[in-house]
Amino acid sequence: MTDAILTVRNLTMAFGDRVVMEGLDFQIRRGEIYVVMGGSGCGKSTLLRHMLGLQEPAAGEVLFGEESFTRAGPADRERLLRRVGVLYQGSALWTSMTLAENVALPLQQFTKLSAARIQEVVELKLALVGLHGFESFHPWELSGGMQKRAGLARAIALDPEILFIDEPSASLDPPTGRRLDRLIRELRDALGTTVVVVTHDVASIVGIASRALFLDGEARRAIAEGPPAELRDHGPDKVRAFFAGGRGLEPSPS
């Protein structure tokens, strides 16, 4: 397939002798919203770290387009990573800087934009995530959900081609979570961003995913891939149970 923007080929992830996932094989297409789901601790964040080169595969490789990221040298990796934006599970905002400075840093380092233009971009990105007016706040002055959204503003500062998001809605209330889902969809529609999302929020998966990959922590491999509605209705038992559990307290049939 030529429209694959990111390919994971036969990837095995391990910490020392402890294998987390084995034989992962999937492709992410340009312009899609690809969701990686699975129970807590199954290795979703670890997979993300592998795709970003923060951790080296025990076996297999990751390709950006046709180019192997795993085998690329430092300079090539840097070039490939320039096309990427990341929102970490813990936000990872730089605590000594204000929100505006956090979002501005990538722009200052990697573009030649004027200070005034950068300020405009920063304001827009913060407004996109609903943080208009919080430019001069420091991360520790914000709630966890606000930090998460600020992290997203920083991740999209450079209009990345691929946006990686670890648990977008983890610390957000449902309406804010849905708004974030909408934003992710709009980013894809308006700017053509490919989005890779790690989450176990079922509502969000059904709402945004073009396709989803289910990682099974016990089997240590991916057991299903496809459009979320299909996985929910016709997937393996485990996957259907995962979706059903997310619907919360259903009245028990009496």
Place this chain on the structure above:
Amino acid sequence: MAREGDQTEALAAMEASREGDSTLLLRLRGTWRLAGTLPSAADVTRELERAGATALRVDASGIAGWDSGLVVFLFGVLETCRARGLPVDHEGLPPPLVRMLALVQEAALPPPSSQAPKPRWLERLGRRALGWRERVRDVASFVGETTVALGRFVTGRARFRGQDLGLLLEGAGPGALPIVALVNFLVGIILAFVGITQLRRFGAEYYVADIVGIAVARDMAALITAIVLAGRSGAAYAAQIATMKVTQEVDALRTLGISPVEFLVVPRLVAITLMMPLLTLFADLMGILGGAAVGTTMMNQAVASYLRQTAQSVTQGDIVGGLVKSAVYGALIALTGTARGLEAERSSERVGEAATKAVVTGVVAIIAACGIFQYVFFLFGW
């Protein structure tokens, strides 16, 4: 999409014309990328004013490609129009863009009460001057809390981890041995050099063993060792505790009902206060050896006779006095280090600041204490 701009891409352009009596029509053409030169919202404002328009229509059918640059521009235009109460018709924009702009505008709530403006220098100076009372109160309450916690430690009721104390003892004691040895040996050498060159003028260089021995045992060993430990352990304590504040580990202790002073301050205080006298005893030896190295080579004196002379001049009181002082310095290092860590705010910048301040405050406190000791020892004729 932030891909390399195609060289043949048409430049972004904007064309304003009147439509009807009162509407300004804005036609956008070309490729709108952040990296290129783009018209700004201010240009639109100017056009609006010149035309005296009361409404705006945007037509983007001529746009070939865009990234955030276009969104930034349109966001600016919409904000301007909203501020002036002008209606905007953006039917002519691509639907995804319209949806995205709607999302931005939804969020464009009135900004939260902006933070207080930065005070001017005179005001800042005044506030600092008035702040000393608070500082004194903070210091007093910290010392008080530590005393209470120490009481609980002595009676075996303090909550802390035994392993932690073990590691801290190791870090403050054996871990510091090599550097303490080196520095004190060098100080012994320096003292002996200065002593011999000055005493020679009176033909009294033979007394260098006495001078070096007494200086090292009474003051120098404790002082130098304390300064080394302020840089080593004091800074480390401050940085570690400040980091624990950033990651909310200190909050986690507090909500568990564990006093951070008991859990973090007391073990460090105990560790370094116990280790300082031991290190100082060792430092005494190294300082005297450093002196001997110079004394014996410069005066052709036998090592044994130099050391015998040192032993005759240095009293037990000198040594014990030095050790007592060193324990006090140790307590000061632990207190300043941990206090600087605990007062840090939740930011990585503050971690570095806490470490720096810990060393500065620690060294100042040690030297001040040394001065006070001189006076007290002098008064009592010790």
